Each structure stands twice: as structure tokens, then as C-alpha cells.
Amino acid sequence: MRRIFYILLSNPLSVIGLVLVGTVVFSAVFADFIAPFPSHRGAVVDFSNFNQPPHWPNIFGTDLVGRDVFSRILYAYRISLILGVVVLAIAVPIGVTVGLAAGYLGGWTEFCLMRLTDVFLSIPPLVLAMSVMGLLEPTLTNGMLAVTTMWWPWYARLVYNVTRSEAQEGYVLAAEIIGASRLHVMFREILPNCVPSIVTKMTLDLGFVILIASSLSFLGLGVQAPTPDLGSMVAEGGNYLPDSWWLTVFPSLAILIAVFGFNLLGDAFRQVLGSDQ
Amino acid sequence: MSEFLLDIRDLKLGFKSYAGLIEVLHGISLNIRRGEKVALVGESGSGKSVTARIILGLLQEFSTARISGSVSFEGDDLETQPLSVRQGLRGTKISMIFQDPTSSLNPVYTIGVQFQEVLRRGDVQISAKQAEARAIALLEDVSIPEPERVLASYPFQLSGGMNQRVMIAMALANEPSLLIADEPGTALDVTVQAQTLHLMRDLVERKGTSVLFISHNLGVVREFADRVYVIYKGRLVEHGRTSELFHSPRHPYTKALMAAVPRITGGGIPDIAEATDAYLDPMIDHEAEATS
Numbered sequence: 001m002r003r004i005f006y007i008l009l010s011n012p013l014s015v016i017g018l019v020l021v022g023t024v025v026f027s028a029v030f031a032d033f034i035a036p037f038p039s040h041r042g043a044v045v046d047f048s049n050f051n052q053p054p055h056w057p058n059i060f061g062t063d064l065v066g067r068d069v070f071s072r073i074l075y076a077y078r079i080s081l082i083l084g085v086v087v088l089a090i091a092v093p094i095g096v097t098v099g100l101a102a103g104y105l106g107g108w109t110e111f112c113l114m115r116l117t118d119v120f121l122s123i124p125p126l127v128l129a130m131s132v133m134g135l136l137e138p139t140l141t142n143g144m145l146a147v148t149t150m151w152w153p154w155y156a157r158l159v160y161n162v163t164r165s166e167a168q169e170g171y172v173l174a175a176e177i178i179g180a181s182r183l184h185v186m187f188r189e190i191l192p193n194c195v196p197s198i199v200t201k202m203t204l205d206l207g208f209v210i211l212i213a214s215s216l217s218f219l220g221l222g223v224q225a226p227t228p229d230l231g232s233m234v235a236e237g238g239n240y241l242p243d244s245w246w247l248t249v250f251p252s253l254a255i256l257i258a259v260f261g262f263n264l265l266g267d268a269f270r271q272v273l274g275s276d277q
Numbered sequence: 278m279s280e281f282l283l284d285i286r287d288l289k290l291g292f293k294s295y296a297g298l299i300e301v302l303h304g305i306s307l308n309i310r311r312g313e314k315v316a317l318v319g320e321s322g323s324g325k326s327v328t329a330r331i332i333l334g335l336l337q338e339f340s341t342a343r344i345s346g347s348v349s350f351e352g353d354d355l356e357t358q359p360l361s362v363r364q365g366l367r368g369t370k371i372s373m374i375f376q377d378p379t380s381s382l383n384p385v386y387t388i389g390v391q392f393q394e395v396l397r398r399g400d401v402q403i404s405a406k407q408a409e410a411r412a413i414a415l416l417e418d419v420s421i422p423e424p425e426r427v428l429a430s431y432p433f434q435l436s437g438g439m440n441q442r443v444m445i446a447m448a449l450a451n452e453p454s455l456l457i458a459d460e461p462g463t464a465l466d467v468t469v470q471a472q473t474l475h476l477m478r479d480l481v482e483r484k485g486t487s488v489l490f491i492s493h494n495l496g497v498v499r500e501f502a503d504r505v506y507v508i509y510k511g512r513l514v515e516h517g518r519t520s521e522l523f524h525s526p527r528h529p530y531t532k533a534l535m536a537a538v539p540r541i542t543g544g545g546i547p548d549i550a551e552a553t554d555a556y557l558d559p560m561i562d563h564e565a566e567a568t569s
Binding site for chain 1: 333335340364365366367368369372373375376377380381382383384385386394395398
């Protein structure tokens with residue numbers, strides 16, 4: 001554990017990633033205390049102060065109905081992170097189970113599960129998510145559902161590949177020979193050896209989930225107003241470019257920071273856990 | 278109770294593929310008495326390891342495998358036993374040691390955790406404390422210094438020789454009546470291999486465990502086994518007591534096998550004749566001749 005931190009801190013890029021992710025998570029969790037105008041996350045109207053460029057106390061300016069952009073970005077982070085965590089919390093167990101079963105059991109199980117996975121992978125992710133959202137009401141829950149349906153196959157394929165190679169290892173045979181059940185071999189012997197790959201991919205993916213969720217709401221299929229969301233803030237502000245540039249630039253930068261941070265951290269994990277083997 | 282602990286009669290194995298049935302074993306008969314150490318010797322691909330897998334019932338699970346003949350363990354024909362009984366034997370009455378000890382241990386768990394699982398296989402009720410005490414005793418049996426430290430270590434933190442000893446201790450933990458050693462220690466260097474073989478021999482002799490020793494290393498077999506079966510391309514070609522067989526090998530394949538061992542005294546790598554039809558000559562059974 002200490003060694004992992006040491007390696008993380010010895011690489012400047014990992015440190016940047018750690019700081020960015022730390023900032024994003026911190027501002028999402030403590031948005032209530034950091035945000036100068038916590039009430040602005042809802043349907044507040046303040047026409048005396050609308051569409052103002054950055055100034056004190058609205059350091060990122062105000063939007064078309066006078067709400068503080070900075071406060072709204074903090075709350076948007078919170079929603080994005082919740083979405084990312086929930087999506088991965090559902091998609092990863094599904095994908096991992098499918099991948100383990102397909103990789104270890106083989107035969108018809110493997111054929112059916114992996115072809116099903118291929119079907120999901122063959123549809124462009126955004127199109128799949130859009131069609132799910134088009135069928136259902138555009139709410140936060142359905143947004144999570146849409147992103148989850150496109151996300152689990154990647155884990156199924158990743159875990160499938162790792163399982164295929166781990167299943168050749170001696171300890172799997174050794175476990176089978178002392179009479180371990182299939183479930184035991186899958187979840188207690190093979191799964192712990194897949195964890196490094198899964199963790200790395202999860203960290204990388206958290207950024208991408210945020211990106212996809214923002215894309216959906218940019219297209220008007222995500223979280224609906226007045227709930228703040230980075231994607232819909234960018235879309236809304238896009239109509240007033242270049243005059244009211246702060247409406248677009250700051251939410252876009254916020255997306256950039258989150259995705260960039262998670263990517264750097266994911267790369268760092270890949271190095272640390274990869275060198276572990 | 279029959280005379281033999283393990284009695285294999287006319288075992289045939291084939292794999293069904295697109296090209297038809299590929300025969301791997303053409304009728305193998307071998308037996309092991311209680312407390313006896315029997316070696317099965319042959320080149321790679323001759324069918325040594327699949328024989329072990331069949332005894333453990335691992336190949337029966339493959340839908341493409343076609344198996345005939347009988348395998349009796351402790352007097353019961355395994356084929357007629359229900360699956361639960363056969364699986365119940367694994368890890369309790371029959372256990373196995375592998376070529377590469379380090380890869381046979383799961384890298385994400387400590388030795389202690391893995392030991393506990395093995396012991397739990399033999400006794401579901403065993404508590405963590407009891408398991409640890411028993412594991413320490415077993416590790417002392419295989420001359421491991423500081424067993425507590427070893428139990429707290431991960432497999433990759435130990436040397437290959439240490440892991441091999443751990444494997445031996447684990448394999449004998451539930452006092453099996455048959456131990457299958459599939460080329461044990463081939464992945465280790467020769468001095469470590471010699472040490473661990475000594476240990477293993479002493480232990481199985483003390484506990485009265487029968488051993489099926491699968492190997493291509495004739496030197497090791499000569500020191501370890503009471504009786505030897507030589508296998509070539511899925512057929513047994515020669516069988517006899519170790520001393521007789523090494524003194525007067527009569528089957529052409531056995532002779533070739535012995536000639537193929539490089540001498541420590543020099544003389545270069547031996548020239549090995551191409552496989553001839555003579556290798557497929559019928560089996561020579563020293564024991565049957567002796568009794569007839």
C-alpha cells in the first residue's frame with residue numbers, strides 16, 4: 001500500500017491527476033459549503049444580475065436568469081460523480097460476472113454470453129444511449145440506465161480476456177483438484193487476480209462516463225432543468241457565443257478537468273498495478 | 278477390500294474432433310498397492326498427465342472426451358459412483374502436486390489463507406486457530422524454518438523450493454491415501470528438486486501414502502519409485518520393479534529412453550535414434566513373467 005503511494009507520488013503526471021480528481025471530488029462532496037450561492041442550483045431567478053461577465057462575487061459570471069455559474073458547476077460535478085459511480089457500480093458487477101462465466105465455463109455459455117456482448121459493442125455507444133433515453137423519460141435515473149446498458153459489455157470483454165489467461169494458471173487447476181466448486185474458482189480464485197485490470201479501467205472510465213453523460217445532456221437527453229448539468233450548461237451557453245463566453249467556457253473547462261484528471265489517475269494506476277505482477 | 282488401492286483396467290481415452298476420434302490412450306492397465314510408490318515414465322505427449330486427470334475425474338467433464346475401461350479406487354469403480362462421491366475424493370483421499378509450485382499457489386492470497394482452505398476441505402468445522410496450529414505442524418514436517426513467517430507470506434515472496442515444500446505439506450494435509458505427483462519440481466533446479474524429493478519420500482513412507490509419480494526424469498524415478506511403468510504413445514510398453522527394469526531394460530523404447538539421458542561424465546548429448554516401429558512392440562511385464 002505504501003509502495004503504491006510512493007510510485008504514485010514519484011510521477012508528476014500522477015500527482016496532477018490525483019490533485020485534479022481530489023479537487024473535483026472535494027468540490028462535489030462539499031458543494032454546500034464551498035458554493036457562494038447554494039440556492040442557485042434550483043430554479044432561482046435574479047433578473048437584476050443576469051448574464052454578467054465574471055466579477056466578484058460571481059467569479060465565473062452569471063447565467064441568463066442571474067444564477068451563479070460557479071455554484072452551478074459545483075453542483076453539476078456532484079450529479080456527474082453520482083452518475084458515474086452509480087453507473088459503474090451497476091455495470092461492473094454485471095460485466096464482471098458475464099466475463100468470468102464466459103471465460104471460465106466456456107462452451108455454449110461462452111458463445112451465448114460473448115455474442116450478446118458483441119451485439120451491444122457493435123452499436124455506437126452514444127446512439128444506444130440516445131435510443132434508450134428516447135424511449136424513456138429523460139431523468140437522472142434513466143440517464144444512468146442508458147449509460148449502464150452501453151457500459152457493461154466493456155467489462156465483460158475485459159474480464160473475459162483476463163479470465164481466459166488466468167484459467168490456464170496452475171492455481172486454478174490446483175483448486176479444481178482439491179474439489180473447489182465452479183463458483184469458488186470463479187469468484188475466489190480468478191476474480192481477485194482480475195482486480196488490478198478492473199480497478200484501472202474503472203478509474204479511466206469514471207472520466208468517460210462523465211463525458212458521455214454530458215454529451216447526452218448536451219443533446220437535451222440527459223438531466224433536465226433546473227438541475228445543473230455540465231452538458232446542458234454548455235449547450236445553453238452555446239447559443240450566446242461569443243458574447244457571453246463564460247456560459248460555455250467554464251462548464252467546458254470543468255468537464256475537461258474532470259476527464260483529464262481521471263485519465264491521468266487511471267494511467268497512474270495502470271503503471272502501479274501493472275508493475276505489481 | 279481389494280489388494281490394490283488404485284486399479285486401472287484397460288483404460289482408453291479419445292477426443293472427438295472435427296477430424297474424427299483422436300485416440301490418446303490405447304488401453305492402459307496399472308495398479309498401485311497401499312503404501313507403494315509407482316512411477317509412470319514417458320516422453321511429453323505420451324499420455325502421462327491425462328491418466329492423472331482421469332483418475333481425478335477432471336477429463337470426464339469434457340463433452341468431447343470418450344473414456345472406456347475402469348478405474349477402481351479403494352475397491353470401488355469410480356465410473357459407477359455418483360458425481361458427488363467422486364468429487365468428494367478430490368483433496369481428501371486423492372491429492373496432487375504439480376510441476377511448477379509457484380504458479381500452483383494463488384498469488385493474491387497468503388499461504389496461511391490457502392492452507393486454511395485446504396484444511397477446511399478435509400474438516401469443515403475446523404476453526405481458524407486450529408487450522409493455523411495444524412498448518413504450522415505440517416510445515417515443520419517438511420522442514421520449513423519459521424513456519425509462522427511463511428504462513429503470513431505470499432507465494433511470490435518465497436523461493437521455488439519453499440513453495441514446493443508448501444505444496445507437499447498442503448497435498449498431505451488431509452492425509453490422502455493416494456498422492457499423484459505430476460512431474461514434481463521439474464520447474465526447480467536440481468539441488469532443490471533433490472531435497473524436496475527426499476522430504477516427500479520420507480513423509481509418504483511415514484504416513485503410508487501411495488504415490489503415483491509421473492515423470493520423464495529417469496534418475497529421479499530410479500531413486501524414488503518401487504515399481505515403474507513405461508508409457509509410449511498411449512500404450513504401456515514395459516513394467517517391472519525399479520531394480521529389474523533399470524538393470525535389464527528389454528523393450529526398445531525403454532532402452533532408448535535410458536540412452537537418452539546425458540551423462541554427467543561427459544560424452545556430449547546422446548544421439549537419439551528416430552522413433553521406430555519397434556517402439557510399438559507389445560508390452561513386456563517383468564512381474565507377470567515372474568509369477569507365471
